[in-house]
Amino acid sequence: MAGNSIGQLFRVTTFGESHGVAIGGVIDGCPPGIELSEAHIQAQLDRRRPGQSRYTTARREADQIRILSGVFEGKTTGTPIGVLIENTDQRSRDYSDIQDTYRPGHADYTYDAKYGFRDYRGGGRSSARETAIRVAAGAIAMQVLAGLGVSVRGAMVQMGDINAEQFDWEQVNQNAFFFADSRKLDLLDESIRQLKKSGDSIGARIRVEAHGVPAGWGEPVFDRLDADLAHSLMSINAVKAVAIGDGFAVVEQRGSEHRDEMDASGFLSNHAGGVLGGISSGQPVIAEIALKPTSSITIPGRSIRRDGSECEVVTKGRHDPCVGIRAVPIAEAMLAITLLDHYLRHRGQNSVLTANGQVPTAE
């Protein structure tokens, strides 16, 4: 595989560069009979669209999704779902001066080393914009999961040194930061203003959760649910770390503290974050990711040109001081995509159905 697909039974393949003609994808393996429309998907896309908030990129991205196949009379057919978003904001001129320089912190250098040249227009495949298709695929996965009683949600829980201390999920979709603690909004506002003024950026920590996941999803030994989550979350641009449950805090925990005991009512804690031995335990699946600060800043940085000569780079154009704000719907999407893939694989593997003798025709 050339790296542009994810998943085995629920499989997402994307294509498109941020400043190319269009971005799109194929979502393969969606079970038939699920209600789906462009509106379902557009709702998720609009959550990530810049311009709805004064804190994110001002480039106007319409992101109107078209469903090209796989849906008939409002329901999925079980055949691949092709989706497309035509690129309406293509200001290549914003980027022409960087054609021969490597912007520090960007993938320019590594792309050139890999491919021998690079498409310099706005980050190409490593740009965050390609993720619109992930969000679309995630919206489809969420529709299927909803029918299984599984829901997914995410929030930003830390920006720079500002932490959410009071978790209120009702607040998350009420503010432009997807922040879980409404008491800190003014602090966030102020921080963003300072960053725009100084031309710098800041990192973020995001938390995603899945509720209603029954025990049993996951495939030891290598395709464990947590390993696949780590993979799909780390595949999000700018992510530098993934934690399940208590994450790095487990380093200082004792076994007597960490283990999740059980009584007749069920589990008594969830340090494991809903995954035990690589399989879902029936508890909420909890993960956190760390997003690095955007490297597209106006503060000059030292770099080199293709010919190796030193230069100074300043990124123009309008960019995000905090990438993390936009990553919340993307992280939710990746969680949904990975969970659905595991649900389908779990169903394929397990012989409970063979116990009943008669295999239903359409089973």
Added chain:
Amino acid sequence: MAGNSIGQLFRVTTFGESHGVAIGGVIDGCPPGIELSEAHIQAQLDRRRPGQSRYTTARREADQIRILSGVFEGKTTGTPIGVLIENTDQRSRDYSDIQDTYRPGHADYTYDAKYGFRDYRGGGRSSARETAIRVAAGAIAMQVLAGLGVSVRGAMVQMGDINAEQFDWEQVNQNAFFFADSRKLDLLDESIRQLKKSGDSIGARIRVEAHGVPAGWGEPVFDRLDADLAHSLMSINAVKAVAIGDGFAVVEQRGSEHRDEMDASGFLSNHAGGVLGGISSGQPVIAEIALKPTSSITIPGRSIRRDGSECEVVTKGRHDPCVGIRAVPIAEAMLAITLLDHYLRHRGQNSVLTANGQVPTAE
């Protein structure tokens, strides 16, 4: 795939339960012409073998590796390499009393939920012992990587609240903890003694590095090198978090601090940990993992039986107070396996590089 294979061009498939007849694996995709012998592999296995240290499990595991195929006259043939370790330490009687209880923190509950029953003998596939085959596969990968100028190394950098403050890689293989700071060995000793006395366990943080990796390995968008590393490292039993480069520290970093600038001499820092935009940058690849404390402790814990009734569980038998100590060679192995897989995939994908001269050493 049923979850017991990892990698695409360099592919490792394992089988075997810790208390079954044997554990083994198939390593497929190793290029031909590489020097390989059982001694090469045994050397790596011996690093992880308990009994060489008074801190790890006293169960005597011989772990004698046999190579069954894929090697002829001391060199790999390019055909699959079958490896086998017959199980010599099979004390099922250590486990018979837990046949119908769920040990808290173990995968018993989730395995039962998934499969409808479980093989209660000693953890089965979720036991750390299965990882001997991973270490064997890693040893093979390291042989190939060595020929490409790539080396891999790992160390424990934190156990509980004891941190390595002075990194000395020469020390790592001189002590039983694989610890990077020899000044802290007495503290570690004391901590372990306390834990054995109290019957508890503690977590650990491990760091792995790869040197000599040229720029260009990795496949955006989903099979990024960092995403695949996250997957293979998270697939190690007891791992709850994976970080690349500065990991969670990036949350509080500014863009002006985080970005790795360049001048004519190359990169000036390595906050990215050697991976940028999903592709290796030519800098050392650096990752850290968090291992949870073992749940096999002698302090009683609350749990339930298969029939749902409450009970108390005490794990007998001899176990590790710190799993992290044994995980260092396993983490090195997973890093090596993933890097080799990416090297082979990178070579398959890129034809331009063979034409323009600017080919990195390892192409």
Added chain:
Amino acid sequence: MAGNSIGQLFRVTTFGESHGVAIGGVIDGCPPGIELSEAHIQAQLDRRRPGQSRYTTARREADQIRILSGVFEGKTTGTPIGVLIENTDQRSRDYSDIQDTYRPGHADYTYDAKYGFRDYRGGGRSSARETAIRVAAGAIAMQVLAGLGVSVRGAMVQMGDINAEQFDWEQVNQNAFFFADSRKLDLLDESIRQLKKSGDSIGARIRVEAHGVPAGWGEPVFDRLDADLAHSLMSINAVKAVAIGDGFAVVEQRGSEHRDEMDASGFLSNHAGGVLGGISSGQPVIAEIALKPTSSITIPGRSIRRDGSECEVVTKGRHDPCVGIRAVPIAEAMLAITLLDHYLRHRGQNSVLTANGQVPTAE
């Protein structure tokens, strides 16, 4: 994988139903730096377009290909190539009367059994029209192969009981049948007229060849080149058999006749069809496929409705009396796609060859 992708390093994923909004695909793994334009692909598509010949379906299919990504300044970038063909001929009304009946010989019954319902509009995913994307992907593969000195060609060699006795490849693209023996064209004409009059259809045999393939492509034991060719050719709608080299004739051959001997000038025969032990031998790769006669005929057939009651089915609308005529470019495309995938995999696997100088041209 949900079945809509083929290939490992050169990977093609398609989507779209014949009477949906659009058909399209993602071609992933095309090496960078290859010259490619919509014109290149359109040229191949036009060879299969009905309407250019009075022998094929009169439905007007424009089949105008759009490249949405993966190409920059006339060359491939190495990122996925998204392609799209908007459906301009959507006459659903041709099919409405068959909504609840199973057309004999069509996939209606099996689709319903599998999915619980079916999209009745014109065959959906099992229609031959979806293959336009395969032809597009094949055109891309052919561009890459051309740079490696490999060419692909196909011809119809039998229609019903009319056999090509004299092979003239120059003739193949000069007649609407892609037939290799121009002396039989009148017979073919007459046969088609008879079939249109009687409302029946006929089968065909197609031959595809690849020239310039060096020795060494193919991955024993399961992903042999011939096994993958059998897979990709059998995946073409209406194909019921695949033969490599002498095919079924080998059953009556002696070993002394069949084996391809060698002398200093090279091989002295090619009974093997260019594949030996699953690996290309350096000789032309030769395969033949059998296409069944179209089941969309106007002669009434006995069938049942969804509720099980018996009925008679007559297919209206305009259809092909011989599907084989259109399958030639599709078979060439599948051969090209599979060969390129194997070339990339071969390059990824073999490091010895880059060292010993004896590297075939196409390495």
Added chain:
Amino acid sequence: MAGNSIGQLFRVTTFGESHGVAIGGVIDGCPPGIELSEAHIQAQLDRRRPGQSRYTTARREADQIRILSGVFEGKTTGTPIGVLIENTDQRSRDYSDIQDTYRPGHADYTYDAKYGFRDYRGGGRSSARETAIRVAAGAIAMQVLAGLGVSVRGAMVQMGDINAEQFDWEQVNQNAFFFADSRKLDLLDESIRQLKKSGDSIGARIRVEAHGVPAGWGEPVFDRLDADLAHSLMSINAVKAVAIGDGFAVVEQRGSEHRDEMDASGFLSNHAGGVLGGISSGQPVIAEIALKPTSSITIPGRSIRRDGSECEVVTKGRHDPCVGIRAVPIAEAMLAITLLDHYLRHRGQNSVLTANGQVPTAE
């Protein structure tokens, strides 16, 4: 993947050369709870073992199978099943004189071209002996399929110009040829004697069938059941063609003859061979394969040495005049393996279960 694995959810990976230490494999994805023992597998292996018949190779191959994992208390656990056969007949000296020559019709030349050298001992991975593991995996698949009401059987239906005219499946396992027409046994005997005397070999045609396969298995568009069958059958050494249902006979059929009509009692014919539109139709799945005559014959053949100089090659040692005789159990095994993989994939894909709201815990 490096080519030594087949299947997606039911996945078989093999290793081992015919003259190496052992051959073995990993069968991953077998559902748990299936009765399995070494005896089950040995029964299938014994059917293919030479020495039980005076017509096949006299090399004594014990082929004693060991199950190393994945079975507990007589039932599969759902974890990978490792199997091993130690090689007891290793007469390398039979082959030493061919170390530097290419035996015509063998894979020697292609292996050398691919890998830069070859393991000359007896065919290595391209030898038919490696297929013992396929037969073992097939035996496991057959156990699972039996529980689903699916049975698999095969027979030789043609050897050279001797055809089975009367099909009697009861006869197939009563003679050493697996031949379906007992009236021709004397002719077969005589033919074999002549071939041994002349030192030559002959080809064969084998037929395999699966009964009880319900409608609905198969994944359009590329992973169609027939395409995957073509792949797995063509992966058998010496196979040069695969046909489904009427195979090449469809070329001369009319649509009115070929289509399988239906009435209230079901299908009225089975020209399709049980697969329609890539999905099983509920009718018996029928396939035939063509096996080329063995190239290991004592009649001298012209060839070249590694240095390109011409030479004559005579194969010594004892070999099969008709490989087809041994291929019957192998073809049955491949059919079973592919069917089971499709059954598991079909179950994973289909949402009938989502209709009932509540997903069972272990589902």
